[in-house]
Amino acid sequence: xxxxxxxxxxxxxxxxxxxxxxxxxxxxxxxxxxxxxxxxxxxxxxxxxxxxxxxxxxxxxxxxxxxxxxxxxxxxxxxxxxxxxxxxxxxxxxxxxx
Amino acid sequence: xxxxxxxxxxxxxxxxxxxxxxxxxxxxxxxxxxxxxxxxxxxxxxxxxxxxxxxxxxxxxxxxxxxxxxxxxxxxxxxxxxxxxxxxxxxxxxxxxxxxxxxxxxxxxxxxxxxxxxxxxxxxxxxxxxxxxxxxxxxxxxxxxxxxxxxxxxxxxxxxxxxxxxxxxxxxxxxxxxxxxxxxxxxxxxxxxxxxxxxxxxxxxxxxxxxxxxxxxxxxxxxxxxxxxxxxxxxxxxxxxxxxxxxxxxxxxxxxxxxxxxxxxxxxxxxxxxxxxxxxxxxxxxxxxxxxxxxxxxxxxxxxxxxxxxxxxxxxxxxxxxxxxxxxxxxxxxxxxxxxxxxxxxxxxxxxxxxxxxxxxxxxxxxx
Numbered sequence: 016x017x018x019x020x021x022x023x024x025x026x027x028x029x030x031x032x033x034x035x036x037x038x039x040x041x042x043x044x045x046x047x048x049x050x051x052x053x054x055x056x057x058x059x060x061x062x063x064x065x066x067x068x069x070x071x072x073x074x075x076x077x078x079x080x081x082x083x084x085x086x087x088x089x090x091x092x093x094x095x096x097x098x099x100x101x102x103x104x105x106x107x108x109x110x111x112x113x
Numbered sequence: 114x115x116x117x118x119x120x121x122x123x124x125x126x127x128x129x130x131x132x133x134x135x136x137x138x139x140x141x142x143x144x145x146x147x148x149x150x151x152x153x154x155x156x157x158x159x160x161x162x163x164x165x166x167x168x169x170x171x172x173x174x175x176x177x178x179x180x181x182x183x184x185x186x187x188x189x190x191x192x193x194x195x196x197x198x199x200x201x202x203x204x205x206x207x208x209x210x211x212x213x214x215x216x217x218x219x220x221x222x223x224x225x226x227x228x229x230x231x232x233x234x235x236x237x238x239x240x241x242x243x244x245x246x247x248x249x250x251x252x253x254x255x256x257x258x259x260x261x262x263x264x265x266x267x268x269x270x271x272x273x274x275x276x277x278x279x280x281x282x283x284x285x286x287x288x289x290x291x292x293x294x295x296x297x298x299x300x301x302x303x304x305x306x307x308x309x310x311x312x313x314x315x316x317x318x319x320x321x322x323x324x325x326x327x328x329x330x331x332x333x334x335x336x337x338x339x340x341x342x343x344x345x346x347x348x349x350x351x352x353x354x355x356x357x358x359x360x361x362x363x364x365x366x367x368x369x370x371x372x373x374x375x376x377x378x379x380x381x382x383x384x385x386x387x388x389x390x391x392x393x394x395x396x397x398x399x400x401x402x403x404x405x406x407x408x409x410x411x412x413x414x415x416x417x418x419x420x421x422x423x424x425x426x427x428x429x430x431x432x433x434x435x436x437x438x439x440x441x442x443x444x445x446x447x448x449x450x451x452x453x454x455x456x457x458x459x460x461x462x463x464x465x466x467x468x469x470x471x472x473x474x475x476x477x478x479x480x481x
Binding site for chain 1: 177230233241242286287346349350356405409415
């Protein structure tokens with residue numbers, strides 16, 4: 016998988032409350048791409064948010080679907096960097112009226 | 114299903130749901146509707162609804178976020194407190210003992226929720242987490258009032274601070290997705306200070322406390338109507354739009370509850386008290402639950418919720434029946450209040466049915 020394919024797959028995972036995907040919200044902070052494995056690091060906007068687990072499983076499912084069989088997929092939540100509104104893409108900001 | 118979702122001991126929420134069912138029966142009797150059973154626990158409507166049901170689900174939400182096993186003790190304490198109180202209601206002799214034991218468990222649940230927020234604040238010391246933490250402290254105080262043998266209406270201001278702070282703090286967190294607007298933070302902060310002050314003052318002077326809290330509800334509701342992210346997301350589609358409509362309509366009820374407190378300060382029983390309480394607890398709090406369930410159920414259980422347009426039906430019934438009930442309360446029309454209250458419960462049951470069906474559909478689709 017290429018980085019752009021990974022981002023395209025993750026771009027299908029929406030934060031349901033905000034209606035914007037996790038890539039445009041700036042939650043993806045790193046990735047390791049190998050021929051037989053894909054690792055993605057993401058952050059959350061707040062530790063009090065109960066959606067961590069669900070967003071991880073959705074992201075993993077989207078990556079598995081795009082990668083096909085035989086590729087190991089791991090999505091990990093990290094605490095650094097801390098999310099700030101500046102991490103959102105221009106597209107996300109436009110949708111939210113910036 | 115992620116590792117975290119697998120680890121959530123979600124069965125601990127079941128006593129909270131049992132508490133909800135008994136709270137609904139108790140609510141019917143208090144409206145009043147004559148039922149062949151339930152008179153022995155009719156007075157427990159408030160504690161079962163707030164500490165037994167809401168305390169359990171809110172603690173579960175936060176325990177899931179924190180991802181620590183000990184945090185689920187708060188969930189267990191709240192749910193089991195409700196079961197203990199209900200068990201006691203079957204025996205007139207032991208009732209007082211069971212009430213105390215149940216209140217003790219609610220207090221433990223409150224301590225647990227405060228502990229959860231202390232852990233969250235240590236990791237992420239932000240204003241919005243502090244507001245939710247304030248809500249947890251208010252919850253603990255409300256339950257302490259019960260344990261101290263105070264009347265249920267004495268616990269109510271603290272429980273109201275609990276629910277309003279919890280929701281307001283979450284909305285402030287989501288407000289970071291929007292462009293900051295000058296002065297809005299100060300207004301919000303002032304309203305939260307008044308909210309907390311109202312809780313404290315309620316111990317000494319209820320009419321003054323009601324005015325202070327009523328003003329706070331009014332300001333917070335108006336603030337949320339004007340500034341919440343739902344103003345933006347209501348223009349999107351599907352479940353995001355549904356959630357936004359639930360939220361915006363709930364904020365209107367928060368304003369109405371504030372106005373009803375301001376115009377009926379010091380009421381502790383009767384139709385006007387029903388108006389104050391249920392514009393807040395049904396109009397504001399339940400619509401938040403209607404709006405967030407499609408988001409929170411997957412987060413807690415790992416099960417998908419298949420959103421459909423008919424999600425709006427329970428919401429519409431909730432609002433129209435609450436209009437009937439609030440109108441009955443305001444104009445002192447008991448029949449309107451009784452039917453409105455009954456239909457509030459029908460709306461809630463309809464909502465639960467819609468959600469169960471949506472989860473079943475969601476899982477069939479993900480299994481296919």
